[in-house]
Amino acid sequence: xxxxxxxxxxxxxxxxxxxxxxxxxxxxxxxxxxxxxxxxxxxxxxxxxxxxxxxxxxxxxxxxxxxxxxxxxxxxxxxxxxxxxxxxxxxxxxxxxxxxxxxxxxxxxxxxxxxxxxxxxxxxxxxxxxxxxxxxxxxxxxxxxxxxxxxxxxxxxxxxxxxxxxxxxxxxxxxxxxxxxxxxxxxxxxxxxxxxxxxxxxxxxxxxxxxxxxxxxxxxxxxxxxxxxxxxxxxxxxxxxxxxxxxxxxxxxxxxxxxxxxxxxxxxxxxxxxxxxxxxxxxxxxxxxx
Numbered sequence: 040x041x042x043x044x045x046x047x048x049x050x051x052x053x054x055x056x057x058x059x060x061x062x063x064x065x066x067x068x069x070x071x072x073x074x075x076x077x078x079x080x081x082x083x084x085x086x087x088x089x090x091x092x093x094x095x096x097x098x099x100x101x102x103x104x105x106x107x108x109x110x111x112x113x114x115x116x117x118x119x120x121x122x123x124x125x126x127x128x129x130x131x132x133x134x135x136x137x138x139x140x141x142x143x144x145x146x147x148x149x150x151x152x153x154x155x156x157x158x159x160x161x162x163x164x165x166x167x168x169x170x171x172x173x174x175x176x177x178x179x180x181x182x183x184x185x186x187x188x189x190x191x192x193x194x195x196x197x198x199x200x201x202x203x204x205x206x207x208x209x210x211x212x213x214x215x216x217x218x219x220x221x222x223x224x225x226x227x228x229x230x231x232x233x234x235x236x237x238x239x240x241x242x243x244x245x246x247x248x249x250x251x252x253x254x255x256x257x258x259x260x261x262x263x264x265x266x267x268x269x270x271x272x273x274x275x276x277x278x279x280x281x282x283x284x285x286x287x288x289x290x291x292x293x294x295x296x297x298x299x300x301x302x303x304x305x306x307x308x309x310x311x312x313x314x315x316x317x318x319x320x321x322x323x324x325x326x327x328x329x
Contacts, residue, residue, distance in 0.1 A: 061091035068092055069103040079104065079142045080233050081196055083135060084184075086127040088202045089195070093128035097121055097138075104142070115141065132213070139232050152179070152243040153328040154234065154260060158253040159268030160301035161294065162279040164314045168268060169247040171321045177328070179242040181234055184210070187225035200230065218248060218255035231259065243328045250304050264327055267308035271315045 068085065071077040082100055086092040101112035116123060119137050121130070130138070155178070159165050172178055184200040186207050195201050202210075207226050210216055219228030229246060237244050246256060253265050270276035280294050305311050310327065314320050 061094070064089075064091045065095050065099070068095070069099065072100065072103040073105060075105065077196070078233070078236065080139050080236055083127065083139065084200045084230065084233075085196050087206055088200070093126065095127050097125045097127055097130065098123055100127065139236070142236075150241055152238045152241050154238060154244045154246070154256075154263040155324060155328060156253045156256050156263050156265045157245065157247045157268060157324070158250050158265065158308070159314075160270070160276065160298040162276055162298065163268050163270050164317070165247055165268055167317055168314065168320050168324070169245060171317055172245055172324060175321070175325065177243055177325060178245040179237040181229055181237075181244060181246055183227050184216075184230055185225055185227045217246075217259050218252035220249065220252055229256070250301055253308070264310065265308040266324065266327070267305045267311045268320070269302070269305060269311055269313050271313055273302075 068077060068082055072079070072082060079100070082092065082095075086095070097116060098112050101107050101115060102109055107115075113123060116125070119134060119141070121134055121138075157165055157169055157172075173180055182196065182198075182200060184202050184207065186202060186204050189195065189199070189201050193199065193201075204226075207219075207228065210228065210230075211219060215231055216228035217231045217234060219226060221227075229248070229252070234244055234246075246252075248256070256263050257265055270279075276298060277295060280298060281291055286294065312320055312323055
């Protein structure tokens, strides 16, 4: 029998503080599940990169879901072949998939939402249009996963799902992204399950992504509505790109060439909308989901 390590008083104190912080974190996550702020899928995403949540018992997580309770949680775990003492970190790939599917709202009286994919050349105003759409409250907004470190004002599972390079690579292998890309040495991707969950729950979903990402999404979900946002004129787009005033002449030339190449992609999209007035564009996009 192996004897446990003997800890110093300082090591014991450090371990106790760490354990207390982990309990507080788990309690906070469960409270957000009870309130509906976090879904099961959100917690599973957090657990993939946060040890304290990965060590949470699956039974505790399920019991935190409104309307589940102790009896239903145990019955569900038995049906999904999950041990009553299993922790999230111990779930197999198929168990996680089945657990996610179990909590997707698939009632027949719920009409699935529509997936709107907004793209277009740099400088055309995608972010402005997307912000106005989000402000209407008619769209669920996807949270991307990234391998970059969080900034001081960013929160995991709110701004991004911050995951490791190895985890990102695994998700690519397992086809768990609707789209992904590399930028400035970091990778960014749209997890597919939360989007599918929101659509099944009857929510319309908005993705504001680059042109190549839009192609990837369309390949995964053929019923997605891809929208290409076009400038009123080439001259106006040039004025916006050049007007930033922070680029070298060489960089401006690169931006303009890229914009030309991106504009040539418009015929590959389901809908082309001219961004001549933001309010009118927002109305057109909302109409696509009605």
